[in-house]
Amino acid sequence: xxxxxxxxxxxxxxxxxxxxxxxxxxxxxxxxxxxxxxxxxxxxxxxxxxxxxxxxxxxxxxxxxxxxxxxxxxxxxxxxxxxxxxxxxxxxxxxxxxxxxxxxxxxxxxxxxxxxxxxxxxxxxxxxxxxxxxxxxxxxxxxxxxxxx
Amino acid sequence: xxxxxxxxxxxxxxxxxxxxxxxxxxxxxxxxxxxxxxxxxxxxxxxxxxxxxxxxxxxxxxxxxxxxxxxxxxxxxxxxxxxxxxxxxxxxxxxxxxxxxxxxxxxxxxxxxxxxxxxxxxxxxxxxxxxxxxxxxxxxxxxxxxxxx
Numbered sequence: 001x002x003x004x005x006x007x008x009x010x011x012x013x014x015x016x017x018x019x020x021x022x023x024x025x026x027x028x029x030x031x032x033x034x035x036x037x038x039x040x041x042x043x044x045x046x047x048x049x050x051x052x053x054x055x056x057x058x059x060x061x062x063x064x065x066x067x068x069x070x071x072x073x074x075x076x077x078x079x080x081x082x083x084x085x086x087x088x089x090x091x092x093x094x095x096x097x098x099x100x101x102x103x104x105x106x107x108x109x110x111x112x113x114x115x116x117x118x119x120x121x122x123x124x125x126x127x128x129x130x131x132x133x134x135x136x137x138x139x140x141x142x143x144x145x146x147x148x149x
Numbered sequence: 150x151x152x153x154x155x156x157x158x159x160x161x162x163x164x165x166x167x168x169x170x171x172x173x174x175x176x177x178x179x180x181x182x183x184x185x186x187x188x189x190x191x192x193x194x195x196x197x198x199x200x201x202x203x204x205x206x207x208x209x210x211x212x213x214x215x216x217x218x219x220x221x222x223x224x225x226x227x228x229x230x231x232x233x234x235x236x237x238x239x240x241x242x243x244x245x246x247x248x249x250x251x252x253x254x255x256x257x258x259x260x261x262x263x264x265x266x267x268x269x270x271x272x273x274x275x276x277x278x279x280x281x282x283x284x285x286x287x288x289x290x291x292x293x294x295x296x297x298x
Contacts, residue, residue: 051221052212053244054203063201072200087266088240095202095237116265117236 005037007080007102011130014080015104017044017057018137024049028137031057031081033065033074040077041065057081058089062096074098075122082134084111084127090119100124104134154186156229156251160279163229164253166193166206167286173198177286180206180230182214182223189226190214206230207238211245223247224271231283233260233276239268249273253283 010032017030021044033041041064046055058081066072078100085093085103090112093101097120106127108114119125159181166179170193182190190213195204207230215221227249234242234252239261242250246269255276257263268274 047221051219052215053221054208054212054241059203063203066200066202070200072196072202086240087243088237091235091237091240091266092203095235115267117240118264 007129010080018082021045029057029083031061033061035077040068087115087117090117102126104130156278159229167231170194178206178232180210182210183227189217236264236266239266251275253279
């Protein structure tokens with residue numbers, strides 16, 4: 001029997017979160033955290049609504065997953081996020097010792113890789129899953145925002 | 150007339166916050182954020198109590214100061230923190246565009262400088278203010294923790 005719980009399955013859930021952010025006028029980035037094929041945290045960027053630069057989807061997901069687990073380390077968890085994490089989020093993921101990060105679109109300007117941020121040595125990274133869908137949503141947001149101003 | 154509101158004055162307030170963390174069994178790091186010689190945020194590390202790797206003193210202070218100001222940018226603010234910020238906190242400070250960071254003790258292992266994290270180009274950094282007091286409190290914490298285990 002085919003396993004429906006593959007990376008695309010969970011990335012789709014993260015994209016749904018990004019769509020919620022989009023509807024709120026937030027930069028559309030969404031995230032879910034998964035353990036044993038179970039989603040334990042869902043979140044989307046809320047920096048505008050909360051007036052808070054720390055309210056990235058990943059940061060909220062890390063706090064929420066740790067709260068669910070009752071411990072601050074996310075050793076057996078996977079983060080699915082629609083955009084490559086920034087320095088701040090990669091730094092938080094470093095402290096969380098998360099097992100795996102799957103991201104969709106690359107952030108060539110502010111992504112953690114181009115910025116040189118270090119992840120925990122035990123963290124595996126996969127990228128490019130549903131990249132086109134995630135990137136299209138981001139592009140649409142920025143084009144509309146430019147046209148409004 | 151002498152200005153009592155110098156860097157040592159505000160760093161003393163940050164150290165008082167670190168002492169509160171120490172009393173709670175948290176790694177003793179404290180922070181305050183100041184605008185026009187007025188403290189608008191006070192915080193200390195709460196990662197153990199909140200089971201949350203994101204609950205560093207700086208992260209809480211950034212959220213709290215933005216909440217006070219009603220805007221997410223901390224352009225005219227100064228952060229006083231007793232230990233050099235990590236990748237996560239430096240990444241958050243990058244997004245906040247904070248004007249000035251003053252830290253006491255250097256973190257040679259996990260500090261943002263050795264990790265290569267980029268701050269905002271407009272952010273000025275000063276370090277070493279009350280370094281000895283901040284470092285002594287941290288050392289005392291780790292020695293006591295080792296003796297307990």
